[in-house]
Amino acid sequence: MGTKPLTPGRAARILAAAALLALAVMLVTPLAGPVRIDLLKAWRGEFPDAQMFFGVRWPRTLLAMLSGGALALAGVLFQALLRDPLASPFTLGVSSGASLGAVLMIVLGLHTVWGLPALWLGAALGALAVLVVVVSVAAEGRRVSSFTLLLAGVAINSIASSLIMLLHNLATVGQSFAIVHWLMGNIDPVPAPTLAGLALIVLPVSVAACATARQWNLMAVGEEWAAARGASPQRLLLGGYLAGSVLAAAVTAVTGPIGFVGLVVPHALRLRIGSDHRVLMPASFLVGGAFLALCDTAARTLLSVELPVSVVTALVGGPVFIFLLRSRRRSLWL
């Protein structure tokens, strides 16, 4: 293996590279598409380049980056707190809850509730309901263990999925199409206030999570290991679960469930930069965002019809990940 221990210099190099990648993706992906955009003209505010760049494609890129970053970071958090390399933002049921809420709104035929888009509201409430149920089931007295959290989450996940199937079964053909579309996950253009709202949730939670990165190194080893080294496993467990859930739920509410990013981006990064959460967490956010933005660009440009982005994340990300795994084959461990 031979990853070097973390010095400020090494951290700066890794994060600078990740930030540069994210920045390049942020500038380049809006240029791709059926209509050519001149970046200079867009910068000078000339019609139609500026409107195309800032009004349509850039918000979409930003949405993809925020979503990808949040999902990848939530993946790191859940993997560390469950000590399960296979954990993803969807393991603990929050995304299923969000999906259930959204599907319920579709079946009820609601479009807006209290002036808010019904889909987002339903998804947010569904995620919140799952959060409350999982924590109250997992809490024994005042203590929460990662094991009960996992079992409660997996159970809720299955319940929500069956309810979705039930609703799907009861839906009309038109609703059924909307349900399938939503469940596939899409980076659809969203209005600027939605984007800003998502950023206001995702960015502070991500920064707060990254600030506790040092403790997550201990938690990734074990709760007793963390406790014997001065950390508070209970507080971290609950805080990490809430942070990861908020990230996953906020993104899912806007985009629907998008798989693969939260599982594979953290692992690909671990292969390259090691497991130290002080760089793994911010790097996952940046690279996850860039990855999803690239996948979304591919999804809307590769064929004449727009593909669901989750198809592309797996079709592009899967082979890349397998290539990374093979190139690191000397070590038998992931």
Place this chain on the structure above:
Amino acid sequence: MSVRYQLERVGMRFDGAAVLQDVTLEFARPELVTLIGPNGAGKSTLLNIMAGLRRGFDGRCLLDGRPVLDWRRREFARKVAFVPQTLRFDFPFTADEVVLMGRTPYAGGFFDSDEDWQAAREAMQATDTLALAGRDFRSLSGGERQRVMLAAALAQRPRALLLDEPAAFLDLHHQLMIYSLLRQLARGGLLVIAVTHDVNLAASYSDRVIALRAGRVVADATPCDALSAERIREVFGVNAEWLRRSGGGAWIAYGD
């Protein structure tokens, strides 16, 4: 300064079964103490209670006059380091990353300070693990892992060191090396308490031996007394005999 541990009538039950009862012990000076006893005698439970890792026990366990669970975790971790017997890693951390984790109770900033590095290097030197520094912890052998975990505990610069079978997976050379290191640490002012099944390591290195059986303390004395042939028969139900080695040292032979 070493720490002072006072245990008063400490007991612990798991699902109604008493695994520890009425344990009253005091540790007031730097010394190497070994805890012996058959499987299930309560040795690890006792060690975990002292490390502040178990709740819901009876009686009182005080560190420097304050109940262990009342300490702020960070302050406690600067006084007491605990070394588990094994550790399963699910993610690829390197050996030196594991050792540096021992510095978390001192962490001021986001990165490891020069002092952290210094402490980690010294700890790895003392445990003969410098050569393993960049290796994936999961690729290490059981004995190498134990030495790396001990290094992480030493990097914590504690005043008391609690170890659960620190030599269980070690080869002969490293068994002796680790126990002389532990004795040297005790001479240097640390309270060292180690669980072991090796009566000969206990006899030749410790200042004090505590024998547990069925959750109770049955001996708390010098190695000579606590490991006498009668005691060993009483505690383990095994015949034993003290032999004299050609060099003058003693050796405990056991078996029929």
